[in-house]
Structures are given as structure tokens and as C-alpha cells.
Amino acid sequence: MAKLKNYVVSGIIYFMCACGPSHEEIFLSGTIDIQNVKNNLTGPLMLIVTTTADIAQLQSNPQESIVGIFGINPDDPYYRVEIGSLGKKSGEVVYLFAFIDADFNGMPSPDTGDFVGFYINRNTYEYGYELQKGENRNLDIRVNRMLRDFNAQIIYAIDKGDVTYGKEFNVLITEEVVIAVHEKGMQIALTSAGTYEVKIDPDYILGFARFQPPVFDVYEGPRPKPYETPKALEVIPAIHVEIPIENEKIAGKVYLVAIIDENSNGKIEVDDDVGFYPEKINVLPGTCFEVPGYGKICPPPGEYYYPKGIYVQRGENRDASNDNEPYWIVYRIYQPTK
Numbered sequence: 001m002a003k004l005k006n007y008v009v010s011g012i013i014y015f016m017c018a019c020g021p022s023h024e025e026i027f028l029s030g031t032i033d034i035q036n037v038k039n040n041l042t043g044p045l046m047l048i049v050t051t052t053a054d055i056a057q058l059q060s061n062p063q064e065s066i067v068g069i070f071g072i073n074p075d076d077p078y079y080r081v082e083i084g085s086l087g088k089k090s091g092e093v094v095y096l097f098a099f100i101d102a103d104f105n106g107m108p109s110p111d112t113g114d115f116v117g118f119y120i121n122r123n124t125y126e127y128g129y130e131l132q133k134g135e136n137r138n139l140d141i142r143v144n145r146m147l148r149d150f151n152a153q154i155i156y157a158i159d160k161g162d163v164t165y166g167k168e169f170n171v172l173i174t175e176e177v178v179i180a181v182h183e184k185g186m187q188i189a190l191t192s193a194g195t196y197e198v199k200i201d202p203d204y205i206l207g208f209a210r211f212q213p214p215v216f217d218v219y220e221g222p223r224p225k226p227y228e229t230p231k232a233l234e235v236i237p238a239i240h241v242e243i244p245i246e247n248e249k250i251a252g253k254v255y256l257v258a259i260i261d262e263n264s265n266g267k268i269e270v271d272d273d274v275g276f277y278p279e280k281i282n283v284l285p286g287t288c289f290e291v292p293g294y295g296k297i298c299p300p301p302g303e304y305y306y307p308k309g310i311y312v313q314r315g316e317n318r319d320a321s322n323d324n325e326p327y328w329i330v331y332r333i334y335q336p337t338k
Contacts, residue, residue, distance in 0.1 A: 026084035026131055030119070030139035031077040032098045036241055037115040037143055038074075043104040045072040045143075048097045049083055053118070053127040067094060083131075090133040095119070098141045110147060116238045117143035120202045125177060126210070144203055145238040150245055152235040154180055154207060154310075154317045154327060156277070157217040157227055158258060161331035163273050169214075169262040176214035176260050178329070180207035180233055182243055183253045183309060198257060198274055204240055206254060206312070207233040214260055223328065230326035235312060253309025258329045275331035276307035305332040 032045065049067040052058055058065045067088060070081050088094065096119035099110045110116060119141050120127050129139060156178070185204025209231070217227070233256075244251045258275040281289070281304045288298040289306075310317070310327060318324040 023087070024084040024089055024133050025082065026088055026090065026133060026136065027080055027082050028094075028096070028136050028139055029078070029080040030137065030141065032072055032079060032117070033077060033140070033142045033144075034074060034100070034115075037100065040102075040115055041074055041100060043101040043114075045074045046070065046099055046101055046110075047072050047079060047081065047141075048099070048110070049081070049086075049088075050095045050097065051093075053095045072098065088131060090131050092131050093128040094131060095127055096129065096139055096141060098143050099147075100143065112147050112149045114147050115143050115241070116145050116147055117141045118145075118238070120205075122202050125179060125200070125202055125205065125208060127208070142203060144241055146241050147238050148245055150235070150237055150239065150248075150250075150314060152250075152312055152314050152317060154233040154235065154254075154256065154312060155230050156233055156256060157223075157230045157326040157328050158215065158275065159218045159223065159328055159330045160216040161275060163216075163260065163275075163331040168273070169260060171213040174212070174214055174260060174262050176211040176258060178209040178211075178231075178233065179205055179257045179259075180235065180312075181205050181255050181257060182240065182250070183255065184240070184242060186255050186257075188307070198259075200257065204243070206235050206239065206250070208236075209233055223325075225323065225325065227326055232316075249311060249313040254312045255307055255309050256327055256329050257307070258331070260331070273331050275329045276305075277310065277327045277329050278305045278332060279308035280304070281306050305330075 028049065032047070034041065034045065047070040049070075050058060050065050051067060052065050068081065068083055068086050070079070072079050083094070097110070097116060099114050099116040101110065102114050103111060118127055119129060119139050121129075129136070158178070179200060181200050182204040185201035187199040187201075217230070235250075239245070239250070256277040260273040262272055283289075283299055283301050283304055285301050286298070287301075288296050290296055310319075317327075319327045322328075
């Protein structure tokens with residue numbers, strides 16, 4: 001986000017011009033938690049309200065992307081700001097960032113090495129917030145990420161696998177969520193039926209995409225090779241402070257997860273279909289293996305499909321174990337095959 005440094009003045013002028021004689025009163029309020037980085041408080045704490053979560057877009061066109069910048073007292077975790085006078089209206093979507101400007105020189109400018117946090121709905125994993133007239137409360141932000149000089153893309157595609165498209169869900173209301181999450185934020189609980197229940201800590205999400213209606217790259221038959229129209233999931237350069245980057249690579253494994261939110265209520269529920277980038281494991285009698293966030297399990301003998309972690313490095317990441325194809329996320333029923 002270094003390029004923001006050159007545009008903040010023009011952005012503030014834009015805020016002033018956006019004010020008009022009549023506007024809706026729209027207040028945003030919540031808390032900003034800096035406990036993870038309180039020992040690194042080497043500059044002022046700022047809140048930025050924007051119209052995009054795309055950092056590249058924010059860098060290239062800050063004048064149109066930034067709604068307002070507000071100084072926050074780090075000794076008081078509560079904030080309340082008004083943005084209706086800055087031209088925003090109810091029904092519009094905004095994004096909220098908080099950051100500690102380590103090299104502050106009179107003009108706020110989030111840059112590499114600064115600590116940052118996002119508002120994120122912890123049920124839906126959405127970064128955007130739809131404004132309501134009047135009070136918009138509980139927009140809490142945890143400042144627990146650091147802006148890194150790390151640009152990476154995960155190339156992926158989606159196979160519907162065990163999902164019956166258009167029969168198991170209403171395509172008009174169903175959404176699909178694709179998430180890249182670090183192993184520190186991935187938990188898999190085993191059920192008595194031999195299936196998996198996935199729990200994700202949003203603070204460890206590295207990339208995110210949402211589709212409506214759900215999108216699949218393979219409906220029937222074999223996958224074409226090479227697959228020529230995959231998708232790219234951008235890794236957010238603001239990465240949790242507990243995740244180091246070593247030798248141009250994120251330390252630890254990253255899991256690719258897809259969820260079909262069948263009732264489109266925004267919550268990831270047990271009955272929703274879940275897909276992974278998988279590997280097939282043949283379990284012999286007495287074989288045990290580790291489940292992220294769960295520990296060692298020793299399942300009955302059988303053939304299992306199981307989420308496989310990947311390693312993410314700078315630049316484009318493809319499946320080297322599969323002729324550099326995209327990482328294929330497959331919807332599976334996660335129980336032993338007969």
C-alpha cells in the first residue's frame with residue numbers, strides 16, 4: 001500500500017467536496033482491538049473507510065476508493081464516526097480498516113510493515129458492510145495483521161464432485177464461498193458419521209471469493225488437461241502477525257475450502273456442502289494421521305478423501321504434483337468409501 005502515500009492529500013480534498021447541504025446521518029461504531037500488537041504501537045492509530053477491499057485498487061485509485069480517514073485514541077478501544085456527510089448513503093457497501101502508521105510524518109499512509117486489521121463478519125466471512133441509516137453498531141476490528149511485501153496468487157478450479165447442481169439447492173439464492181486459510185485458523189471436527197465439520201478463524205484467512213450463483217468448472221466427465229480457464233485467488237498482503245514468511249514462502253500449510261451456502265443466510269452450517277483441495281488416503285488397520293485443529297485420529301480401514309494443505313510462495317501458485325494444473329477443489333462426502 002505504499003502508493004497511498006502520494007494520494008492521501010487529494011483524498012482528503014475529495015472528502016471535503018463530497019459534503020452537501022443535505023445528507024443522511026450514518027454513524028459507524030465499534031471497538032478496535034490492538035492487544036496483539038500493543039507492544040508495536042510506534043505511530044498513531046487510524047481508521048479508514050473505503051469502497052473496496054481490493055488493496056491494488058485502493059493503491060491505484062485512492063481518491064475514488066477512500067471515503068474517510070479518522071484518528072483513533074489507542075487508549076480508548078471504542079470509536080464512533082459519521083460518514084453520511086462524506087457522501088455515503090444507506091444501502092451502499094463500505095469496508096473498514098484500522099492500522100498503526102509506524103512511519104507517520106503528518107499524513108496517514110498505511111505501508112509495508114504497518115499493522116492492520118479489517119472489519120469482517122465472523123459468520124459470513126464477508127469484508128463488506130451494507131450501511132443503514134442512523135446507527136451501525138458492533139463493527140469491531142482486530143488489529144492483528146501486518147502489511148507484507150508479498151504478492152501471491154493461488155490458481156484454482158472447482159469440481160462439483162458429489163454435489164447435484166440445481167437439485168440439492170436453489171441456484172437463485174445459493175451462494176458459494178471460496179477461502180484460503182492458514183493451518184492456524186483451520187479446525188476440522190469429526191462427526192460420528194465419519195464426516196467433517198469445518199471451523200475457520202477469519203483472522204487467518206489469506207484469500208476470499210464469493211459467487212452467486214455457485215460456479216463449477218467441471219459438471220460431468222473427466223477434467224480437461226491442461227485446464228485453460230482457472231480462477232485466481234489473490235493472497236491478501238495483510239497477513240496475521242503469527243504467520244511468518246520465510247524464503248519467499250508462507251510458513252505452514254494453507255487449506256483451500258469451498259462452501260455452498262444453500263439457504264444463503266450467510267452462515268456456514270453443518271448441512272452446507274463443503275469442498276476441499278483433497279488427497280486420497282488409503283487407511284490400513286492401525287494407521288493414524290493428524291487432523292488440523294483436532295489432533296491424531298486412527299480411523300477404521302478404508303479409502304478416505306481428506307483436505308490437503310499446500311505451500312504458498314510469492315507469485316503464481318499451481319499444483320506441481322499435477323502437471324502444474326490449478327488446485328482442484330472438489331466437493332466430496334468425507335467418509336470412507338465402500
